[in-house]
Amino acid sequence: MQSQTAATIGTYMVVSIDVTKFEQLKASGDLPSPKGVALAIIRLIQQEGSSMGDLARVIKTDPAFVGRLIKAANGLTGYNRRAIASVQEALMVLGLPAVRTLALGFSLLSSYRDGNCKGFDYGRYWTSCLVHALAMQAITQRTRVAAAEETFCLGLLARIGELALATLYPQDYGKVLKQTLEYRDLPLVALEQRAFALNHRELTSAMLADWGLPRIFHEPAFFSEAPEESGYADGSREFVIAHSLHLASFIAEVFLAEEAERPNLMSRLFEIGGRLAFDPVAINELCDGVVREWQAWGALLELDTLEIPPFSELASRGEAIAATLATEAKARVQHLPGESHELPVERAPMPGGANPLTLPVGMSQAMRVLIVDDDASMRALVRKVLETVGHQVLEASDGRVGMEMALEFQPQLMIVDWIMPEMSGLELTRALRQTKIGRSIYMLIMTSLDDDDRLIEAFENGVDDFMNKPINPRVLAARLRAGQRVIRLQQELDRDREEIRRFAAELAVSNRRLQEVALTDSLTGFPNRRYAIERMQQEWSVSSRTRRPLSGMVIDVDQFKTYNDSHGHDVGDAVLRQVATSIKGALRAQDIVARTGGDEFLVICPDTGLDAALACAERVRFAVESAPLTVSGQPLTMSVSIGVATRDTVMTDPDALVKRADQALYLAKNKGRNRIMTAQSLRPGPLIPPR
């Protein structure tokens, strides 16, 4: 990165880190960096000519990463697709850049779960990064500004500069964090800059660049805390990414806030979401989804998470608090003779920076109405009529202020004078109709023009109704009622739409559950025969593509009928569960096991030749034999016979492989049970046809 002025924060000038400074930090070897398997994965991806197979093999040496990778891939495929269960498939879905950054992120999480910086809450930091990652994924799944799998990684690492400072200067960074409590008006970056002549924003950006994240990610990451300082063109990719990072970071803040504080943060959340054209309903839905993902991922990564109520509930609570505060403020103002009613009532500050008027009014009769007129006496007249019927009123004295207030406070209805200096009522309407917020506002224009052509022009520009000046209060009240009816219908429509969306989401979840049930054996919790057939077909295709070996084993419990006959069906079931546990414990992470019949199991061993499969089968046989079941205080021993087969040149489909294993099982039973057999020889050379 070049040394250059990037932004001003408060009174502090922030510059992006210069190359030499960063190289020196890197050379110290103290910057957080990936280790072990993650490092091998990153190097392999950078290396020319390395294959997916090589990569999958390295990844499989780290079972924890395998699980996380598969979870990440499943998070992207949506409900309607078959679940991804293998490393190979996960690699295909995620793509190499995402896999590399995921390896990086998870490796840092494992290595820097704890540290020496007192005052830096490592657990909170990582769980917050996780929310950040999941929120980024959810946001970009909607904005489509970049691949969601890559922005997940970006979110996970978007605050890496803070961890870096805590790692580089554990003692002094602890002191800086303490100072943030004393100097509340100074941002953390400013305090960091004073202490270390560098700050977490520049460090984050430099580290992401150094790790090879594209410019489109590491540059906006610098502005994630203050996207408005970036100067990015509205709607550009950089703009959307910087604002998405900001939104994701605020979502993390809401998640980790005190329970009582969360409702107060909702209006700010909606405001930040609004900059990316998300309406409150969409934000609530997005956050609810992130909560679910956060809890699932938290369990996988062993990070603490919290229970958070539905976001629509938090919004309603925030709305109620806001309404109370507004009423109190209004009551206070009414006791101050001669004071204007405008500011304290409409802009009463709320805890957490929330503003009552940015909250959705919902289905109440009262509307939020914005009057835009340069004539103060006209505004006062209209305000009086509106307040008499209980509406909340906002005022703006010209079109530009009207535009800003409309976007900030989102009124349901606007009463706008047609002729105003600078920006006419019609121009204001036209500009508002270009925005998502402005599209749904009911626009009533006041005019003294009595010309049909002009009125037609007004309707064509997006006006909903008009009213002639001078204003007759009774006519105004009647027109308000008409507007209210339309607004209510619109709200009902939105609610129905939201209900349908929620219903579809629930349906997708229950479909997924049903699918899971259909593919799972309830006694052992193993996948069932149907799953095994599908999975064998998939692994067969992978093996055909990669030319890697594929083996299978059929396992059958010996004399199983006698357990049922001598001890009853319940003991028979317990025997099956015990055998299943022993099998699972003896298999390797990549092996796939299914219950395919009463006392029969199938194991698929991807990327495994006959000798390795036989060794694995022997481990299974031994494990079952060594783990008896205790029935009425007596040990009940069990054994299994196992037929093993590997894919060879003669086999044309996966059925042939299973048949071969079945033949071997038959031999094992005939030879006296409790043994492993193969019907193939251990000959060397390729077991599948050459290309």
Ligand SMILES: Nc1nc2c(ncn2[C@@H]2O[C@H](COP(=O)(O)OP(=O)(O)OP(=O)(O)O)[C@@H](O)[C@H]2O)c(=O)[nH]1
């Ligand atoms: N308890 C219990 N029994 C089952 C279940 N499913 C199938 N069975 C019984 O499992 C027995 C399977 O026996 P077989 O495979 O025919 O023979 P075996 O007794 O295992 O003898 P070998 O396979 O020749 O060693 C049958 O008696 C089935 O009724 C189940 O879910 N629970």
